[in-house]
Structure formats: C-alpha cells, structure tokens
Amino acid sequence: MNIVEKTEARIKEEIVRAVEAAELASPEDMPSVVLEQPKDKQHGDYATNMAMQLARIAKKNPRQIAEDIVEHFDKSKASIEDMEIAGPGFINFRMNNTYLADLVPSILEEAETYGKRGEKRNERIQVEFVSANPTGTLHLGHARGAAIGDALCNILDAAGYDVEREYYINDAGNQITNLAYSVEARYMQAIGKEWDMPENGYHGADIIELGKKLVEVDGEKWADADKEERHRHFRETGLRYALEKIETDLQDFRVTFDEWFSETSLYEGDNIQEAIGVLTEKGLVYDEEGATWFKTTEFGDDKDRVLVKNDGSYTYLAPDIAYHKNKLDRGFDTLINIWGADHHGYIPRMKAAIQALGYEEDTLEVEIIQMVNLFENGEKVKMSKRTGKAVTLRELMDEVGVDAMRYFFAMRSSDSHLDFDMDLARSESNENPVYYIQYAHARIATMLKQAEEKGLHTGRFDGSLLTSEKEIDLLKRLGEFPQIVDDAAVNRTPHRVTQYAFDLASNLHSFYNAEKVLDADNPVRTASRIQLMQAVKQTIKNALALVGVQAPDQM
C-alpha cells in the first residue's frame, strides 16, 4: 500500500468507528464505506455518502446522521484538515496534502514495480486469447484480441494474480486437411505438375510461396512418395509454417504466450472420450438420430448440442469441452477466454460444459471483443489496397507502428465497437493520444538531461516545497495508479490504464506550462521537483508498459 491507499484506508476505518460510536448502525448493518474523490474540487479532496446509505438503517435524516458522524470523528486519525457536510448529506474531507509528497521517494524506490501489488492473491488465472486458426494470417480482429488480452494479462499480473497466457491451436479439423491439400497442390504445381486446388483450399500467395520453398528444400522427392506419408508431411509443414508466421507476427506485436496448446494432442490422448464420459455419467448425454447430444438446455442454453455427428466424427464442441476440462484439471481458479464478437453465441454451451464438469459457471469468463472498423481519409477501409483482402495485423503494424496499434486497440472498452482512425494513429500531434503521452515522458527526459548538464540533478528532496496546485494534482494522480491497476484487473478493463496514462500525461503538461523545474537560484526546490518529475516519468512508463507501449526518451 502506498501512502495514498493507507490514508484512504485510515479515513474509512475512522468513518466506521464514528458510525459505531454514534450508535447509528451495528457492525452487521454497516454498509461498505464508499470514499470517492469529488469531481469538483470545491467539495474537498474526498467525500463519503455514508450518511445517505445509513438513512434507512438509522431511520434518520441524512444530514442529521452526517452531523452525528462528524461529531464522533477523530480528525487526527488521518491528515484531515477540515470536514463539512454538504448537499443531501455528503461528508467532505479537506486534506492537509503535504502527506502526498511522501509518494515521490516511495515511487522512485519501487521504480518499475510501482503500481504492482506487493503480495500475491493466490489465485491462478489462465487467459486464452487470439487462438486464430493456423490457416492464414492474423487480421485486425485478432490484433485487437491480442492487444487487449496481453494488456489484461499484464494488468492481472501486476494486481497479484498468477497469470498464464495460452494460445489454442485448432490443428485438428477439416480446415487443416484443406491446408495440407492446398500445400500439396502448390508443391506439385511448383514442380510443373497439373494439380487442382482442393475445393475449399487456401488460395493465398503465401501458400504458393511455401510450395516453391518446399521444392527448394526437398526437390521433387514428395512427388511419388506414399500418399499417406506425403499428406502427413504437407500437413505438418503447412501447420508449422502457418504457426511460425503467426508467432512472428505476435512477437513483433509484443505478444508472447506461455503455452501453445494443440487440439490434436486431445485426440492423441483419450481426453475427448474421457470428457464425454464425465458428462455421460451425469446423465447429460443421449443419442438421437444417429448422433450423440449434450443436454446444454439443462444449463439454460437454447437447444441441446451435438457432440458426435452421425458419421462418427466429433463436432468442434467435443474437443473444446475436453480442452476446457484439461484447463480445469491444471488447477486454474479462473479461466478467461477472449473471443471475437462472432463467437458470443457459443458462450452458453461452453458455460454449460463448465457446469457439467462440476465447476461454478463463473469459473469461465468470456470477454467478447467487438469489431474493429478501419478509417482512412474519413472513409471506411474495407479491404487492403495491396492484397484486396482483409487488412492484416502485419500491414497495419507497417502502416502505423506497434505503439499506436497497441494503444488504440486497448483504449476503448472491449464491448464497444472500435473505429480505428489510421490518420490519427500516424499523426505526430497532440490529437494522437499515444504521442501525447510519449511526449510527456520525453519532455521529462529532456529536463532530466539538462538538469544533469547544469549540475542541478542532485540534491535533497523536500516534499514540503511541492505545494502548488499543479503539483498537488500530479501527486494525487500518481497516488491513484495502484488502485487503477487493481480496478482494471478486477473489472477486466484494460482501457482504464490507457485512460490513466493519458490523464497523468495531461497533468504533467499542465504542470510543465505552469511551473519551471530547473531553477539555479532555488536548488532545493529544483531537486525536489526533479524527483517529482522522475516519479511521473516512471509512472508513465509503468502504465504504458502494461498496455505494451514503449516510452521513448526522445521523440
């Protein structure tokens, strides 16, 4: 806990104590204390609505309750200068804000761990995201999923959860067979044979290229090879090639995974039969019209779902249930799946599976990522100019850079559609929030460098000199950071962090224009402000790191 959190906790404790002392509520009836920072500074530094919450319990007028609380409140318990009752019964606290300056040395000491929770929560969370089929390149939907998923993982980790990132490789279905046949066809064509592409083949240029490459590597040795062996080979190489490409794209996008989980591995073990077995034992499986069904309606789904088709093969759901059983068997407390909006209809049956396997419905959380629309020159970009197909993650990365993409994709609540303005993302101006924030960081870097050149960089820190309005604003903002991270983690809302970085940058720019840091005539204040700047710089960097954005020292 930093000094701000400690102070807030102390105020809350004292509110509870005062309520009890005034005999307004017993401990059982005690509402949870809400302490908020009023939007309007006129209302003080903190406010609580406790009196209103108690109105029903104490059966008294809220303003009268507020007076009782204030009467029994010991102001010396926290750095409280003044209290007042306002509006319908708010109690406003005006703080003696000098305590805030203690933040600076503590942030500098914590450095890159500032914002991170000290103690672990002992909760293991697995986040599965991207999981794009290995049959093509990653497009923008995957990119947003990757940006939000990775940011969420960073945030959960910072908030004290044990996090594992996983990518589920759909390497077992028909699509992979099609991929194998497509690679085979391109290989054969590359050595001059007439060979038709499969009906649902992948016609992308990359597969043509792969065909040629395989000829370079192996010559014509596969032309007359045993059919089964040949198919296995093209299947494996096609897969490996596609996965490598995906992994490279993601790495360049600064997203890495702890685990790449293969669907095929579920088939190799007895996992799918086992999972179906568990459901069968519970009487949740039946046969009808030659297929095997899972009674998902028992758990609120619209209709029951097929597990085994009448041709004996599994639907997608069957291995997916086995997969989730596997995840649960690995001992995670919570599973978070990040899915595109087009998969939301799948949630009820997957939640049904989780419950059928004997777990609480909430053990699985599904975060739905809404669609991305690209805009350029004010117009919607439907297709890539280069390929005529959907714009890929790689293309956009080349166009606007990773920082802009990571920030833009994470900056909106995930359940709201995202309009991605390419001109804005590329723009090097204050309109672009990424530049705005990075510029704040770079500005500080410049100041620090000059301070060093002028020999002003060393000196005693005296927090009592940081009392201007802008300095207090900055300090308050700095103090919020751990709580923001915590909120973003608990509510699964990474955009809170992008928002915070922007607000902090805004406070910095505002301070910068109002006050001068480097002042040779005032070395102690200069040293104190330099350390404040270092704390701001560190915090901006930490916040950006959570969402995968770099913090350069110069622009």
Add this chain to the structure above:
RNA sequence: GUCCCAAUAGCUCAGCUGGAUAGAGCAACAGCCUUCUAAGCUGUAGGUCGUAGGUUCGAAUCCUACUUGGGACGCCA
C-alpha cells in the same frame, strides 16, 4: 422469431458496480513561445444521457417494454 452488444456534446468515447452542477479528446471560438521540446498550455461555447414507464432519499448507471445500429442463432470451425 430468439439471444448478445451498443445507443451520452457536431465527431470519437469515458463515466470508478446508484450520488452533488454528467466528463475528456477532436472539431469551433478567444488567448499563451527572448523561458526546461508550442508534438504543449489556458479559457469560452456545446447535453431532454435513444423513447416510455418502474424501483428509492437519489438513476446515464438497476428492472420492464419499445425504437435504431451491429453481431450470433449448423451434425462448420
């Protein structure tokens, strides 16, 4: 037809699990560089929170119905 998400300033969006006069950014208007990066700052203007009900001390927030936009409703993955 059923289900999910959205609807807040001209535009793009926040709104911290029900609180005070609903906030940012952009666009508009008016200012600020002999001073640490003007890629910045300060100010003004801009709102019936989609509509209608309901819940209560109090609703953008919770409930119901409706309207509009997007998506999903396979023995595809």
